[in-house]
Amino acid sequence: MTISSNNKMISAQPSCADIYESGLLPVEQALKQILSALPCLTDYETINIEQTKGRTLSQAISAPFNVPKHNNSAVDGYALNSKDLPNKDVASLSISGTAYAGKPWRTSINPGECIRIMTGAVIPSGTDTVIMQEHVELNNNTISVDSKHHKGQNIRLAGEDIQQGETILFPGKFITPADIGLMASLGVCEIKVQRKLKIAIASTGNEVISIGDTHSASTIYDSNRYSLYAALQRPDIEIINLGILEDNPEALLNSFKLASKTADMIISSGGVSVGDADHTKTALQQSGQVDFWKVAIKPGRPLAFGHIDNSVFFGLPGNPVAVMVTFYQFVLPALEYMMGIKDKVCAPKMQVKTIENIRKKTGRTEIVRAILQQESDGAWTVKTTGKQGSGILRSMSLANAFIILEHDRSSVKTGEIVTVQPFSGLF
Ligand code: AMP
Ligand code: MG
Secondary structure (H helix, E strand, C coil), X not given: CCCCCCCCCCCCCCCHHHHHHHCCECHHHHHHHHHHCCXXXXXXXXXXXXXXXXXXXXXXXXXXXXXXXXXXXXXXXXXXXXXXXXXXXXXXXXXXXXXECCECCCCCCCCCEEEEECCCCECCCCCCEEEXXXXXXXXXXXXXXXXXXXXXXXXXXXXXXXXCCCEEECCXXXXXXXXXXXXXXXXXXXXXXXXXXXXEEEEECCCEECCCCCCCCCCEECCHHHHHHHHHCCCCEEEEEEEEECCCXXXXXXXXXXXXXXXXXXXXXXXXXXXXXXXXXXXXXHHCEEEEEEECEECCCEEEEEEECCEEEEEECCCHHHHHHHHHHHHHHHHHHHCCCCCCCCCCCEEEEECCCECCCCXXXXXXXXXXXXCCCCCEEEEECCCCCCCCCHHHHHCCEEEEECCCCCCECCCCEEEEEEHHHCC
């Protein structure tokens, strides 16, 4: 796994203010640059079908037989030869047997005969048409059929769903419950999937303490590692928890170096700004490479991206909301790209009317925490969760969607259409 660095944005490492004045890296460009620098997993593992939900296929799945395998009945009724269908009036046919799903009728029928047939039963030889039981008149062992029917009706043809040899799933497919059912219908049991992506997470900061440690006036509990841990809890990821790292360039460098030996990706939070205790970027520069570190996004402006040996590195900001926003806008698409997921859009975006004025500066993308709701007339509208400070994690907890206010957009007025990204596609 190698990572190419193609950053040309930061040659002289300007200060935050310098970059701000000369224009930060727009979000779309940052994401493009991130994706173009990412390696893709090439290793796979073979697992049982029951464990494949939320994993990514690394093989093609082809049908070993037709689905359905045989012509079979789509309804409960009577199978007959269409030559016995009347052109006018009615025809009487005697019932010579019953065909069940899983218990076919194996004897051929004679002219003037029919077979009672259940849904899913193989069409008996000598018959080519099924009449629904509601459309015949039954008298003892005889049915009367009128002239409204046609040859071939109510029969599901062999291979109508899937043809033998047809490829139905391709490498890169993010496996859903429907895919699992489909593979099961073909009798596939062992499946090759991309191996799990190993992601190491760390919090940084001398003021940051773990839950359970004694709280003082100068400490804060670590929330970032918990929200990141939860966001990464999915079947295709193995999380390596590096704990809390102190604001010390050497300690950071050692931990990142060590993590890079096993992790495909390292995500840290905090210490990426320009304060005296912000050493993440320096550690990254010494142990690997920084590709850029300022993005025109609010919240989340200081963001380091780069690599340490074979590990991709994301240095997210320290503020809890900024961590979550940058995770969903940059890290999530990145890790899904690395796993070779081809068909899953990270999260759908929709256009919705806002019922609130929202202040916005041009020249940066602003990600607003919002509530998407359905009005009594059925229309969907969106409003903010209120205070939007990058440390106010409650704004994320109250929200069920992001409003994405694009780079060039200025303040938004009530009634305008905005881009909304519901959490249901992200979380
Ligand atoms: P920094 O970018 O390291 O200066 O952090 C920005 C703000 O986020 C500071 O107020 C930090 O105390 C806070 N912060 C940093 N890391 C965490 C964390 N793991 N959990 C909660 N808050 C944090
Ligand atoms: Mg810090």
